[in-house]
Amino acid sequence: MRGMILLLALLSAFPPLSIDMILPALPTLAETWNQPVATINLILVCFVVTYAFFLLVYGPVSDRYGRRRPLMVGLSVFVVSSLLGAMMDNVSSVIFFRALQGAGAAAGPSLALAMSKDLxxxxxxxxxxxYLGIIVPLAPMLAPTFGSWITAWLSWHWIFYAQAILGLIALIGVSRCPETLVSRSSNSLAQVAGAYIRLAKNPTYVALTLLMATIMLPFFGFIAGSSHIYITGFGLSEQNFGYFFAFNALCIMLGSIAFLRLVRGYESKTLITVGFTGILVGGLGLLFGEGLGQWGFALAMAVIAFSGGLSRPPSNNLILEQVKHEAGAASSLLLFTYFILGAVAMWFVSLEWESKQAIIGLLGVSCGGLCLTAWLTMRRMGMLRHE
Incomplete structure (x- = not known):
């Protein structure tokens, strides 16, 4: 079981490994190529967009053909695109291969979630x-730090080489892993893809998916704006930015650890309520804490990160409990919604705002307040199904 959890964690870590490792290099790339922040941030946004859309491909394919083969194809695409991206030296080519990276990386988290449903x-x-919520945050904790070291000691090209190595390790792990889907769908691939229509007719699944995706918007806004805020705004070095980013990821991990302890004495739904409330409080801290410097920003984001780590495991499990079959499609649609809304948030924060901290705070307050209200309403109406 321990080995399977580690493999699931590595597969789930591909988004933060792919996104966060390159964050410290973005200001350098903007200066080197003389491009505005919004253009350079397409390196992030295009990855997330193709990642999100390809999530919809891997889920139904895995319900029809099993989890292993789609995983191996996706990881192979990730490795090749990482190697090719490392050889480029202009913004257009890097954006293209980052988009291709996203297409390959999408196989990991969606099928890891489906495999957890299988097993x-x-x-x-x-x-x-x-447990995944504890292990996976190691990626955003370490990735920016590694990225800053690579940028300072070598060059940003080596970030892509490092990602290719990680993809190859995951590919070897999957090749040694047995197939987890016992009962595959006998329908044609087109019929299996119709699972998305069937899921759209499940109102509780749809409502929870939209709810849990919306509450993630402040996190994506932070990813897009953090390097600008810390490096350009507060004047920190790339290395110190990596440490502050790691602090934020540590808080996500601590939130998941707290969940494992608290769930022994409290209902999971109560902990989701506490998590949503914390995101609202953290957003208020960002809005009214401007002028407090990097630590004021970091501490307010720490509240949001801890609250997200607390609420994410039970909320994802609750969504999976709303479906009996077609776990691959359900997992893919869930993560697609997370990341497509996340891409919008990243684009929004990347615009030339006077204060990106205030914009992230506004996302925390509006999303936290809206989602907390909707969540409490769903609980009162008894809409939630359990296995």
Whole structure:
């Protein structure tokens, strides 16, 4: 079980590994290529957009053909595009191969979530998702720091080489992993893809998916704006930015650890409520804490990060409990919604705002308040199904 959890964690870590490792290099790339921040941030946005759309491909394919083969194809695409991206030296080519990276990376998290549905049930799956919530934040903790070291000592090209190595390690792990889907769909691929229509007719699944995706918008806004805020705004070095970013990821990990402890005495739904409330409070801290410097910004984001780590494992498990079959499609649609809304948030924060901190704070307040209200309403109406 331990080995499977580690493999699921590595597969789930591809988004932060791919996104966060290059963050410290963005200001340098903007200066080197003489491009505005909004153009350079397309390196992030295009990755997220293609990643999100290809999530919709891997889910139904895996319900029809199993999890292993689609995973190996996706990871192979990721490795090749990383190697090719390392050889480029202009913004257009890098954006193109980052988009191709996203197409390959999408296989990891969606099928890792589907595999958790294949292998575990109920509270066991909830605990496994919490363990992933502890392990996976190591990626955003370490990735910016590694990225800053690579940028300072070598060049940004080596960030792509490092990602290719990580993809190759995951590919070897999947090749040694048995197929987890016991009962594959006998329908044609077109019929299997119709799972998205069937999921759209499940109102509780749709409502929870939209809710849990919306609450993630401040996190994506932070990813897009953090390097500008810390490096350009506060004047920190790329290395110190990496440490502050790692602090934020540590808070996500601590939130998941807290969930494992608190769930012994409190309902999962209560902890989701606490998490949503914390995101609202953190957003208020960002809005009214301007002028407090990097630590004021970091501490307010720490509240949001901890609250997200607390609420994410039970909320993902609750969404999976709303479907009995077609876990691949359900997982893919869930993550697609996360990341397509996240791409919008990243684009929004990348615009030439006077204060990106205030914009991220506004996302925290509006999304936290809206989602908390909707969540409490769903609880009162008894809309939630459990396995």
């Amino acid at each position: 575990f049930t109920g509270k066991d799956r909830e605990r496994v998702l919490a």
